[in-house]
Amino acid sequence: MTTLSIIYVLVTEAIVSLPPDTSFFQEIGLVEFFSETRWTPQYAEEQRHYGILPLLCGTLLITGISGLIGLPAGLMIAIYLSEYATPRTRSLCKPMLELLAGIPTIVYGYFALKVLTPFFIVPVFKHTFGLSVGGFNALAGGIVVGIMIIPMVASLSEDVLRAVPNSLREAGYALGSTKFDVSAKIVVPSALSGILASFLLALSRSIGETMAVAIASTGQPALTLNPLDAIQTMTIFIVNVMQGEVVAGSTLEKSLYAVALVLFIITLGMNMVSQMVLARYREVYQ
Amino acid sequence: MNLHDDFYERKLVLRHRLGQAFEWLCRLTTWLSMGLLAVLLLGIGRQAWGWLTFGFLTRGNSYIAEEAGIVAGLCGSLWLIGLTAIMAVPLGVGAAVYLEEYARPTRLTKLIQLNISNLAGVPSIVYGILGFTVFVRMFGLRDRPEKFVCSLGFVEFSFELPLGRVVVSGAATLTLLSLPVIIIAAQEALRAVPASLRHASLALGATKWQTVRHQVLPAALPGILTGVILALSRALGETAPLLVLGAAAQLSVVPGRIAGITDALTHPGKLVQAPFDQFTAIPLQIYSWVSDSSRGFEYVSAAGIVVLLVVLVLMNGTAIFIRQRFQKKIRW
Numbered sequence: 001m002t003t004l005s006i007i008y009v010l011v012t013e014a015i016v017s018l019p020p021d022t023s024f025f026q027e028i029g030l031v032e033f034f035s036e037t038r039w040t041p042q043y044a045e046e047q048r049h050y051g052i053l054p055l056l057c058g059t060l061l062i063t064g065i066s067g068l069i070g071l072p073a074g075l076m077i078a079i080y081l082s083e084y085a086t087p088r089t090r091s092l093c094k095p096m097l098e099l100l101a102g103i104p105t106i107v108y109g110y111f112a113l114k115v116l117t118p119f120f121i122v123p124v125f126k127h128t129f130g131l132s133v134g135g136f137n138a139l140a141g142g143i144v145v146g147i148m149i150i151p152m153v154a155s156l157s158e159d160v161l162r163a164v165p166n167s168l169r170e171a172g173y174a175l176g177s178t179k180f181d182v183s184a185k186i187v188v189p190s191a192l193s194g195i196l197a198s199f200l201l202a203l204s205r206s207i208g209e210t211m212a213v214a215i216a217s218t219g220q221p222a223l224t225l226n227p228l229d230a231i232q233t234m235t236i237f238i239v240n241v242m243q244g245e246v247v248a249g250s251t252l253e254k255s256l257y258a259v260a261l262v263l264f265i266i267t268l269g270m271n272m273v274s275q276m277v278l279a280r281y282r283e284v285y286q
Numbered sequence: 287m288n289l290h291d292d293f294y295e296r297k298l299v300l301r302h303r304l305g306q307a308f309e310w311l312c313r314l315t316t317w318l319s320m321g322l323l324a325v326l327l328l329g330i331g332r333q334a335w336g337w338l339t340f341g342f343l344t345r346g347n348s349y350i351a352e353e354a355g356i357v358a359g360l361c362g363s364l365w366l367i368g369l370t371a372i373m374a375v376p377l378g379v380g381a382a383v384y385l386e387e388y389a390r391p392t393r394l395t396k397l398i399q400l401n402i403s404n405l406a407g408v409p410s411i412v413y414g415i416l417g418f419t420v421f422v423r424m425f426g427l428r429d430r431p432e433k434f435v436c437s438l439g440f441v442e443f444s445f446e447l448p449l450g451r452v453v454v455s456g457a458a459t460l461t462l463l464s465l466p467v468i469i470i471a472a473q474e475a476l477r478a479v480p481a482s483l484r485h486a487s488l489a490l491g492a493t494k495w496q497t498v499r500h501q502v503l504p505a506a507l508p509g510i511l512t513g514v515i516l517a518l519s520r521a522l523g524e525t526a527p528l529l530v531l532g533a534a535a536q537l538s539v540v541p542g543r544i545a546g547i548t549d550a551l552t553h554p555g556k557l558v559q560a561p562f563d564q565f566t567a568i569p570l571q572i573y574s575w576v577s578d579s580s581r582g583f584e585y586v587s588a589a590g591i592v593v594l595l596v597v598l599v600l601m602n603g604t605a606i607f608i609r610q611r612f613q614k615k616i617r618w
Binding site: 073076077079080081084085093096097099100102103104105106107109110111113114115147150178179180181183184201204205207208209210211214215235238239242243256257260263264267268271272275 | 301302304305306308309311312313315316318319320322323326329330333400403404407408409410411412414415418516519520522523524525526529530531569572573576577584587588591594595598602
């Protein structure tokens with residue numbers, strides 16, 4: 001069907017291109033692509049370097065921050081909704097979560113740049129700790145991406161938590177466990193694989209997230225793990241390049257496809273694993 | 287013995303405290319994120335207050351903040367979503383009907399199924415790159431765009447191949463993006479139709495097609511419609527793929543240069559030409575305003591966001607309305 005051809009197109013564009021052109025990996029080589037620490041394809045001819053590590057590093061930074069915020073918060077909400085909340089609270093919270101999930105990413109980007117950075121990050125880190133923070137920083141982007149994945153983690157994890165049979169909970173109570181013991185030591189461990197799968201899905205979403213990060217954190221590609229720096233992720237690179245005019249057939253254009261391919265492979269791999277885990281999990285409890 | 291009891295008692299109290307603390311922590315997180323939603327909406331609303339005027343809705347874009355308007359983006363977005371719906375809905379529902387009603391569970395269909403759910407998780411920017419290659423550049427098969435003129439009897443319109451950065455390219459890209467979501471939603475709606483309905487129809491001598499057309503599809507329609515609207519509203523908010531396509535963020539004219547409803551009626555040619563015209567969209571305009579650091583544009587972008595959110599709420603409201611309305615009628 002139509003969807004099947006999509007993968008085919010992308011892969012062929014990046015790796016095996018048509019005979020008259022050379023593909024990106026024929027021009028640059030895999031070794032340089034993965035070991036070179038500078039990524040400067042937009043510079044003058046002799047200063048160009050094609051090492052994807054800085055972009056991967058920026059992506060990792062954003063994903064790390066968003067994971068630190070989004071995953072625990074999402075899991076807590078899931079536990080609260082499935083174990084503690086009354087049906088009324090749940091019926092109130094679920095649409096709110098859907099609303100949170102339905103907000104376009106560009107709105108989060110605006111929020112990060114115009115609200116989070118000037119009113120929260122700069123006062124805290126610059127005025128209190130005396131660190132240097134710019135208007136663009138990875139922290140703001142990471143935080144909003146974290147907020148963005150909360151609804152996803154919460155609703156997916158809640159589904160798997162609710163799939164845990166009640167008999168397990170009742171057995172726990174019969175042995176004299178408190179509610180906390182039951183939630184944290186029985187329900188969560190028995191739903192662990194499903195929870196991890198939802199974490200993976202959420203992280204792959206935050207890897208592929210573009211606009212919020214592009215608005216809030218854009219900077220030069222750099223190998224840094226300082227969340228107060230401006231950075232460049234794979235997605236930011238693609239957006240930045242495509243805003244200008246790209247010469248067809250140039251190495252810059254091919255590097256776009258290479259970056260998109262890496263992005264695609266990473267997210268596809270993570271999605272595949274979590275889909276498989278979720279599918280297996282469903283079979284176990286039915 | 288006494289000592290042991292004491293120890294146990296103290297442990298029990300601690301355990302209960304821990305449990306309570308945990309419950310409050312969870313509750314706090316939940317309400318905090320809800321509060322965040324409120325802060326976000328209120329903050330943006332406050333920024334946009336006073337800038338969201340009738341003039342803002344009817345003006346084209348401008349380099350001066352006070353004179354910037356969103357009509358180009360609004361119309362561009364409506365064109366995009368309309369064309370996306372025309373392309374994506376038949377394809378998506380057709381694929382779902384095939385997969386649910388006709389396809390046998392072979393290894394191939396399993397693979398397709400897995401593929402679709404994976405495609406739903408592919409970053410939208412990758413779709414943007416794909417759309418750029420396929421629709422804007424057409425694989426670079428032709429170096430120079432070639433102009434075609436097509437006549438429909440009473441009107442004629444022209445388009446170029448490769449398509450370039452026009453509404454159709456954008457809509458086609460958004461179609462690819464929302465297809466997996468639509469297929470999954472439609473499949474779930476079809477699966478929710480009880481098998482007894484199909485069996486009854488088949489037992490009465492209806493053909494497979496008649497069963498699907500007259501029994502299954504009407505029963506699944508509310509679910510399908512809800513899924514479609516949700517997918518389209520997601521597509522409406524997408525910025526990255528359109529940005530990658532190279533759609534003009536600074537454009538200030540409506541696709542087809544239609545000046546109003548009367549203009550569209552007196553010059554039907556403009557309506558046909560519009561899909562092959564350059565375009566911009568609400569999220570793109572917001573992006574260009576957010577990146578513009580000159581004074582006043584932060585308010586303009588907030589106003590743009592409010593417009594976008596209002597359109598989204600309208601679409602989602604329709605989806606909820608449909609769900610409520612039709613769910614009550616059908617009882618199995």
